[in-house]
Amino acid sequence: MKKIDEKIIRFIEEQELIERGDKILVALSGGPDSVFLLHFLLKYRKKYGIEIGAMHVNHMIRGEEANKDEKFCRKLCLKLGVDYHTVKRNVPSFAKTNKISIEEAAREIRYKELTKIQKNFFYDKIATAHNCSDNAETVFLNLIKGTGLKGLSGIPIRRENIIRPILSISKDEILEYLKKNKVEYLIDKTNLSNIYERNFVRNEIFPQIKKYLNPKIEQTIFKSSLVLKKQSTVVNSAIEMISQHVVRKKGDKLEINVDKLNAIDKNIWSDVVKLSIERNYSTQASFNDCKKVILLFSNQIGKSVNISNGLSALRERGKILVYIKRKQKKSEYVEIKIGGSGTIDNKRIIINRVDKKIATKSNNKKIELINADKVTDRFLLRYWKNGDRFSPLGLNGSKKVSDFLNDQKVSSFEKRKQLVLINNKKIVWVVGHRIDDRFKITDKTRKVLQLCLK
Structure with missing residues (x-):
């Protein structure tokens, strides 16, 4: 057994990512990472006793190149005897309509379509090909933009039914394996363009860090993120218990009890606010959002602030209300x-x-x-x-x-x-x-x- 195989198998077993009898849907772009993941799971299909399918999403971003990617994935799955699913979605149009970046739009659509296929064809899990290099880039970007434990913990190893079996190996290890075994894959030319922030980190910053500071920066960050994941889990459990005591849901509103919050350490106020908002409204609460809510504690009754994603917070007698701001025409x-x-x-x-x-x-x-x-x-x-x-x-x-x-x-x-x-x-x-x-x-x-x- 090759060293890279042993590394992945050990990671899968440690994290309990795959169970015998699982039916797994692989997110297949045609790039080196997803092609490697598909080959790896097929290679050890009998070991795990699993069924495998693959899905490709044509994002309609690169014209004829995108159509060639779709054809490549179909041909690959036919050759390997893997059930194949594909959809075509206009990501640029979706991004423009929703006023989000192309990257965000592609990610949102991709997971939405993967989930549809997973449910319709009774797959137990969705496997994505995020690797150690992706994780390092994510942690680095989160750090320079400002983040907490969660952001420094990197890409989740598992999120509900989505698993990332090859998160422990680097891009270089993947490319070396594919080259030795003469496995074909596609190169997305947009990955070479530094107009995307992740590509800039990957193509410009990390090569310099590897050259002058740490040649194994990706593995170093991965090990750190694993430690921080455990610490984050412990902290989140404590914050969860405190939140249940301090915050309650009333209808579509959150009520944060000021007296109860004053009784706990101020250093975790922001964490309590953040967890409560994210858990109840399925949205991300930024550092500034939490800061705005906390500043209301010292404001007069009736003072309100707007926070992200259509939410508002209002100072009441003995509490802070967080609620969905509905558009009301006061002149109507x-x-x-x-x-x-x-x-x-x-x-x-x-x-x-x-x-x-x-x-x-x-x-x-x-x-x-x-x-x-x-x-x-x-x-x-x-x-x-x-x-x-x-x-x-x-x-x-x-x-x-x-x-x-x-x-x-x-x-x-x-x-x-x-x-x-x-x-x-x-x-x-x-x-x-x-x-x-x-x-x-x-x-x-x-x-x-x-x-x-x-």
Whole structure:
């Protein structure tokens, strides 16, 4: 058995990547790494008792070159007797539409399509050909951009059903093996272009490090990343336990308890925030995102900040709320006629005439009765705005809606979504809270309307 084979087999066994009877789908680009992986798994198919298939994604980036890659992969799988799957997806168009880089778009589409095939054809695992050199490049890029333990841990050896069996060997080892065994593979010319940051690291920076500092830099980084992976696992377990105590999910919002967070070491506040956001919203929380949230702890109630991927954070009494920011047009309004209804932000208001003789006052704040003697047939429903005033029922004089809501202990989050019902330029109802005193029912009232919040 060759040394490189022993190295990979030992790594697979140590990391428990393959189980007997697995059906594995290989991500096949046609390049040296994926061709090597396919040959390796076929070579030891009987040892592991596995079934193997391969999938190629034509990214439509390099025109006819991309079509040649697809044909090469089909021919290779036919020669090796491997089940072959392929799809063609317009990556440049996807990148433009979603305003992301070509690299990001290709990665997103590739994993999406691999997962589809994996599910449709009942593969147990997806094997990608990331190697030790890829891992070193990833760690280096993460380091110079700013990262924590997770970023320095490099490429995950396993992520759910995705495995990386050859992560322990370098690109040079792969190329040497393919050359000795006269195995054909493709060269993607875009890998030679330094306009892509990873290529610049690979083609310019690492050769200089190998020449002047450490000829085995990739293996050195790999060993370090394995150590950091273990440390990251331990730290994440501790952060997870703390997060469950400090943070809770309420609907589509996260509530971070300020008092509980103050009771723990400030050095891990950022980790608690980061883990909570990433776990609940399936997105990446950057260093700056976490910093913005933490700075809210010392801000006044009602202060908010926008963070990445459409999320916002808001300082409340005793807590920080993290939530998905929904686009609300504060200028929008809905016209409602008597006998009809209107809806804003999933809140529906119904206005109906009722007989005064049978109309009875309810303690339900979602139902109100008003004097309709002097109202017009046209009501407006809108969000409250600065400067709005009304005369709360039972109080002398007028009051700003903002002050009234504060007196009612309405949270800053709910306050932002507060609706008011208007008639003839006067606030009739601060919805769900109180009507205006000018619209109360008296003995002289002849016509009555029922306002209902659904």
